[in-house]
Amino acid sequence: MPNISSASAVAAMDTRSASPHELLEKYARFHASLGVRNPRKLLLINPPQVPEDMFSIDIARRRGYFAYPPMGLVYIAAVARSVDPSIDLRIIDLNYEMLKRCHDPHFRFDFWKDLIREELSKEARVHVGVSCMFGATRSIFMEIDRWIHELYPAIPVLVGGVQASYDYDELLEKDCADIVFRKESEHSFRVFLQNCRNAESGRPITEMPQGIGFRLNGEIAESPGAMIPTAEEIDIDLRPYYSLIPISTYHQYGSLAAFSRYNGEDKPFATVLSNRGCRAQCTFCTVRDFNGRAVRQRDVRRVVDEIKFLVEKCGIKQIDWLDDDLLYNPARALEMFRAIAAEAPGFEWICNNGLIGAAVTEENMEWMVKSGMKALKIGVESGNDEWLKKIKKPTVKRKQYEADRIFKKYPDVFVSGNFIVGFPKETFGEMMDTYTFARDLAWDWASFYICQPLKGTEIYAVFQSLGDERCDYENYDKTLNPGRSAVRGEFGYYKGYHGDRDRPPVLTGRDIFKLPKDQVPSKEQIKEIWFTFNLVANFIDNPSFRPGPHMAKLVRWFESISGAYPFDASMIAALAYGHRHLGNESKRKEMQRRFDAVLKDSPYWQRRCEEFPELLELAR
Numbered sequence: 001m002p003n004i005s006s007a008s009a010v011a012a013m014d015t016r017s018a019s020p021h022e023l024l025e026k027y028a029r030f031h032a033s034l035g036v037r038n039p040r041k042l043l044l045i046n047p048p049q050v051p052e053d054m055f056s057i058d059i060a061r062r063r064g065y066f067a068y069p070p071m072g073l074v075y076i077a078a079v080a081r082s083v084d085p086s087i088d089l090r091i092i093d094l095n096y097e098m099l100k101r102c103h104d105p106h107f108r109f110d111f112w113k114d115l116i117r118e119e120l121s122k123e124a125r126v127h128v129g130v131s132c133m134f135g136a137t138r139s140i141f142m143e144i145d146r147w148i149h150e151l152y153p154a155i156p157v158l159v160g161g162v163q164a165s166y167d168y169d170e171l172l173e174k175d176c177a178d179i180v181f182r183k184e185s186e187h188s189f190r191v192f193l194q195n196c197r198n199a200e201s202g203r204p205i206t207e208m209p210q211g212i213g214f215r216l217n218g219e220i221a222e223s224p225g226a227m228i229p230t231a232e233e234i235d236i237d238l239r240p241y242y243s244l245i246p247i248s249t250y251h252q253y254g255s256l257a258a259f260s261r262y263n264g265e266d267k268p269f270a271t272v273l274s275n276r277g278c279r280a281q282c283t284f285c286t287v288r289d290f291n292g293r294a295v296r297q298r299d300v301r302r303v304v305d306e307i308k309f310l311v312e313k314c315g316i317k318q319i320d321w322l323d324d325d326l327l328y329n330p331a332r333a334l335e336m337f338r339a340i341a342a343e344a345p346g347f348e349w350i351c352n353n354g355l356i357g358a359a360v361t362e363e364n365m366e367w368m369v370k371s372g373m374k375a376l377k378i379g380v381e382s383g384n385d386e387w388l389k390k391i392k393k394p395t396v397k398r399k400q401y402e403a404d405r406i407f408k409k410y411p412d413v414f415v416s417g418n419f420i421v422g423f424p425k426e427t428f429g430e431m432m433d434t435y436t437f438a439r440d441l442a443w444d445w446a447s448f449y450i451c452q453p454l455k456g457t458e459i460y461a462v463f464q465s466l467g468d469e470r471c472d473y474e475n476y477d478k479t480l481n482p483g484r485s486a487v488r489g490e491f492g493y494y495k496g497y498h499g500d501r502d503r504p505p506v507l508t509g510r511d512i513f514k515l516p517k518d519q520v521p522s523k524e525q526i527k528e529i530w531f532t533f534n535l536v537a538n539f540i541d542n543p544s545f546r547p548g549p550h551m552a553k554l555v556r557w558f559e560s561i562s563g564a565y566p567f568d569a570s571m572i573a574a575l576a577y578g579h580r581h582l583g584n585e586s587k588r589k590e591m592q593r594r595f596d597a598v599l600k601d602s603p604y605w606q607r608r609c610e611e612f613p614e615l616l617e618l619a620r
Contacts, residue, residue, distance in 0.1 A: 023223060028205045030216040031195055034178065035154030038200035039127040041088040042080050043119055046070035046131050047141045048098045052109045056566075060102045060253075063265060064564035067099055067254025069245055071271055071322065072161070073131055077244055078236045079186050083193040090119060091244040094144075099253035112144065120152060127156050132164040132171075135455070145176035158192075160185045162290055166455035168213040172220050179214040183290050184276070186234065187227035188212055231296035234276055239309045248314050256320040259350035259375045261560035262414060267317035267348070270310050274303045274336060278324040280356065281392040282381070284420065286456035287324045295328045304339045311344055318348040318374070326351060327359035337367035348372040354379040354418060358399040365406050375414035377447065378403065383437025384430045387423060391459070397437060404441050414553060416445040421533070422526040423451050424462045429517030435533050444544050445557060446537045450530050470523075490567075490604040508532075509611030539574050540614045547581050555582060569598045569605040570612075573619035595619040 018026070031037065048055075050065055059065060070093050077089045094112045101107050120126060128148055132141040141164075145157055160181040164171060168180035181188050188209035195205050210225040251268045255261045260269045277295035278287045310316035327333050340347060354377040368376075378400070382388050385396050400417075407415045419438050421431045438446040453463035453471045464471045506524050507515060512532045515521065521529060544550035555578035562571040576591035596619075599605050609615050 023221070024205070024208050026216060026221050027208045027214070027223065030179075030214050030221070031199060031205060033216065034156050036125050036127060036156055038196040039087065039125055039156075041090065041123040041126040042077070042129065043116075043126055044070075044073040044077060044089075044091045044129045044131075045116070045144065046073055046091070046093045046095055047137055047144055048109075048112070049095045049134075049137050050098075051137065051140050055098075055109060057102055057107070058566055059564060060099055062563040062566060063099075063252075063254055063261070064566070065099060065254050066257060067096060067250045068256060069093070069247055069250055069271055070095075070131060071238075071273065072133075073129070074238055074241050074244060075186060075234070075236060076129060076160075076189060078238060078241050079190050080193060081241075083190055084197060088123065089241075089244060092116065092119065093245055096246065096250060096253065113147065116144075116148065117151075120148075120155065127158055128152075129158040129160070130177075132159055132161040132167075135163050135167075138163055138167070142171070142174065142176045145171070146174070149175055158189075160189075162286055162456065165290060168222075169220055172213055172215045179212055181209070182211040182213065183226050184229050184292070185211075185227075186229040190233075191227070226292070228292040228294070229276075229296070231298070234273075234296055235298045235302055237302065238306055239313075242310070242314060247310070247316070255560075255563075256350070257352040258557070258561045258564070259352050259414075260318060260320065261563065262557050263318055263348060263350055263374045265560070268315050269318050269320065270314070270316045271322050272303065272306060272310070272319045273322040274298055274300075274326065275323050275328060277328075279328055280325070280394045281458075282379075283391045283458035283462075284381075284423075284451055284454070286454060289456045289458075291324070295325055297329060297332060300332060300336045300339060303336060304343060307340060307347065308344055311347055318350060318372075320350050320352050322353060324353055325356060325359075326353075327355055327364060330359070330361070330364065333364055334367055337364070337371040340371040341367065344372070346372075348374050350374055351376040353377070356394065357403040358395040360403040360406055362406060365410065369410055369413060373413060375416070377416045377418055378443075380417045380437070380441070381420045381434075382423075382430075383419070383434035383440075387426065387430055387433075391423065400437075400441065404443070407443065411549070412553075414445070414557065415443040416447050417441060417443050418447050418449065419533075420449050420451050421529060422521075422523075424459065424466055424468075425520055426451075427517060428515040428519050428521055428529070431521075431529060431533075432513075432517065435537065438533075438537055439541075442543045444550070444554065445542075446534075448530055448534045448537070450526055468523075490602065509608075510536075535570060535612060539570050539618070540612065545574070545578070551578060551581055554578065567598055567602070569595055569602070569608065569619075570615055572598060573615045576620075577618040592619055 070091065073091050077091060080087050080089060092115060097111065097115065101111055130141065130145055132138060145159065148155065148157055156178045158179050158181065159171060159177040164180055165182040168182055171177045171180055188211055191207055191209040198205060208223055210223050210227045213220060213222045247270055248268050251260065251265065255265065256269055256271065275295055275297040277291045279295060281288050307319065310319065349372050357378045357380065380400055381391060381393050383397065388396060407413065417438060419434050421434060453460045453468055460471065506528055508528050509532065512529050542554065544554045555575065558571060558574050558578060562575060565571050572591050572595040576588050576595060579587040579591060599609065
């Protein structure tokens with residue numbers, strides 16, 4: 001937890017023990033202190049998703065960064081309009097603007113200051129809402145908030161999102177917000193705006209939003225509980241609000257993970273949510289805590305009409321489902337897929353958030369494909385049934401084998417499995433169970449990730465109890481994929497590196513397979529395990545990467561992910577190999593030249609090629 005003053009600590013403690021009447025009075029005084037009590041305009045800001053010190057112009061210009069439309073802010077805008085039909089709404093997606101503007105040779109990373117300044121000059125009675133979804137982007141989020149506060153002290157700054165929900169006291173203490181809406185906030189934001197309208201008309205505040213934090217006279221106050229929106233509250237007709245974002249052109253500057261590029265980088269994309277929440281209680285995931293225990297479903301007709309609007313009016317060709325449990329209600333899912341197949345022919349979709357493998361059946365797989373499914377992920381997580389129980393994953397290995405038999409009937413669908421290593425006190429032998437299971441399933445791709453202590457997850461407390469220093473910070477390095485956050489994708493350790501004389505040396509390359517099965521690897525060692533598992537399973541010995549019908553599909557996949565890793569010699573070598581077997585001689589030569597250039601300039605990849613000489617063979 002962040003360090004806060006003793007006065008603030010007492011204030012926070014007092015609000016938790018205060019009576020409802022005392023808390024309401026405190027909130028009413030806070031509301032009266034706002035420089036703008038009832039806004040005529042609501043400016044909503046989505047921060048850049050890559051901090052400046054990690055931003056690569058080259059990756060951005062290759063469309064290698066994510067460009068997810070800020071649909072959470074679109075929902076908030078819809079709520080605001082339902083409360084005040086005359087309110088002026090504006091969404092600035094700074095991530096989109098960054099990816100678009102970086103093609104200008106005079107691009108500056110702080111372009112956002114001019115953009116926000118221009119927007120705030122148009123209206124004095126404005127509230128600014130800023131989203132903070134992930135710890136990796138917290139630094140730029142806090143910089144934007146402090147900048148607004150310093151230049152426009154009378155303008156209230158409202159924040160929300162996953163990371164903001166768990167860091168609310170620190171954000172308030174560091175003057176990054178006037179009020180924080182924790183967890184899902186449609187309901188609490190509606191109450192707040194109704195309070196704003198009541199204040200202007202002189203009516204007293206009689207209801208306080210639950211699950212908020214705010215500052216009053218330098219002290220932090222918190223309202224307990226949470227106001228998780230009902231199914232009716234999230235079943236909003238979003239069609240009038242897509243005009244707030246440039247939905248038709250997001251694909252020109254980024255992607256929805258790699259799946260949208262795989263399915264066609266020139267196909268305009270959007271994201272759609274059909275339900276919220278998840279039946280699972282996975283200990284490494286924030287969904288259960290942030291979204292609540294219930295799975296709330298939007299009306300199927302509303303979802304299908306939204307998709308048809310995106311296709312017919314916005315030119316969208318593909319969507320990525322934002323659902324965490326798309327197949328939660330089998331009958332509803334079938335109804336939705338059948339309606340999409342009948343009413344949106346030619347429409348395509350991907351599912352990067354993943355499906356629960358145990359929920360896949362012959363019938364729903366058939367209709368998912370008929371409705372346009374092109375690629376999906378399955379959250380496997382572990383190949384050890386005991387660990388599946390520990391992390392509360394609602395499946396067993398047998399269920400994944402059953403799903404695998406269904407997937408094999410649809411070879412045109414790209415199937416990727418998610419696998420996690422590095423759970424607290426997980427032994428190398430247990431990690432090997434996961435690696436072996438991934439190899440046994442032999443799907444198109446095995447996405448290996450490193451378990452991280454994320455706030456809001458049950459497993460976070462376990463990492464804390466072990467004294468894991470990753471619990472003490474949030475930055476871009478704290479990602480599930482270490483190659484994504486490393487400069488030029490280069491990370492790792494030389495043979496014999498240990499960093500601590502009392503700890504065993506870090507093994508690299510295939511030497512990691514010599515680790516004792518009962519050893520709990522260090523964090524440094526886990527990165528090397530991740531690298532070797534990923535390289536061997538996906539590049540060197542991927543069964544789909546052998547001459548045959550699957551080769552073209554995998555080459556397309558490598559092309560889709562290589563934009564995010566332009567200096568990754570293993571990606572380039574794989575593409576050289578694939579194009580050689582597909583008879584694309586000019587592309588093979590291009591990849592070979594790129595491989596030689598990277599290898600010449602990178603001691604890191606020179607070392608990796610010594611560890612894995614197969615990379616040299618692939619590149620030739």
